[in-house]
């Protein structure tokens with residue numbers, strides 16, 4: 001039950017009940033968005049047991065990957081492919 | 083899929099591991115608290131490619147595993163009542179109680195239903211006014227906002243046939259208990275990213291200071307975990323003990339304010355018994371005074387039942403990280419995910435199930 005996964009908000013229902021549809025790589029589910037009131041369609045949210053508990057920050061996601069990519073690649077250097 | 087595939091890139095994982103091998107000069111023992119992280123570490127074999135001496139201990143962060151036997155027995159007693167529709171997250175159904183599990187009870191005719199979200203349980207109560215719908219509200223800080231919202235919605239709808247059997251647990255007091263235990267070996271923690279997505283990490287700051295232990299808020303994908311381990315090892319090598327955040331894309335310092343507000347309205351902090359570990363002060367959540375009308379424990383007045391663990395199960399030592407599943411005499415033989423004798427063999431977040439699913443045998447994990 002404790003596994004949260006990111007999904008993309010497809011739509012937010014207009015009835016003010018904070019429910020929306022989230023796409024998890026093709027599988028769509030109804031998700032409560034009451035805890036991520038700032039989220040908009042197209043945003044990624046981390047969903048636990050039918051509730052979005054956090055928005056995924058695209059800038060920070062890119063930054064984390066950039067930091068990892070910047071690690072010198074010792075193996076490639078040794079093989080002369082760097 | 084976006085935000086998953088990139089963090090599973092084996093080439094980048096190898097670079098992180100290289101960096102980790104360059105960084106670690108001494109043996110270090112690190113605990114990942116969360117069962118979801120244990121699952122990834124064991125399935126990907128991350129613990130087997132770490133620098134010599136860097137050792138992962140698998141922590142107690144499996145909600146299925148630590149829900150006390152007494153709570154499981156209460157669930158069984160309530161679910162057996164003819165007027166009750168008992169609802170639960172799926173992975174609680176096979177958790178062994180003193181006498182059987184919820185799945186067995188259902189096979190004998192009890193109305194036990196799996197729900198994906200607690201809001202489904204509220205809906206069932208609305209649709210079945212003549213029945214009592216009970217939801218088994220378990221888990222860490224990750225499921226608490228959802229379970230709190232279910233109670234709030236039921237209250238707003240004026241439902242009198244909905245209640246929750248609450249057995250929530252909290253992570254920081256468990257970390258403190260581990261550091262206080264005389265046989266503790268943990269030198270750094272990977273804190274569970276999604277728990278911190280809800281609660282933030284300010285609770286961990288005094289713990290890091292008091293025990294001189296680095297705590298790295300970490301995500302769940304392979305790259306997250308290796309980077310989290312690297313960040314912990316860097317601190318250990320440099321003699322620092324701070325709270326750091328690896329999982330920046332999803333966790334903010336103060337967590338999720340909206341979720342914390344609803345949790346604070348519905349739940350209060352209480353003493354809680356952890357299965358296999360014992361009772362820890364301030365380590366759980368119970369309903370606040372205002373919402374006691376939704377307390378299944380009070381509504382059905384379940385008496386204290388006498389509880390009995392399977393005597394062969396060493397789950398307590400496994401949850402404290404002092405022994406491995408492969409040390410258990412019945413691991414993989416009498417106890418398998420199909421026939422679990424103890425809670426850690428039930429859900430994929432349990433260390434025994436994670437080991438079993440990854441095909442680990444006693445032979446392959448013999449040390450020295």
Ligand code: SF4
Nearest residue numbers: 395396410417424434
């Ligand atoms: S293998 Fe089964 S019996 Fe042994 S500790 Fe794990 S859950 Fe308990």
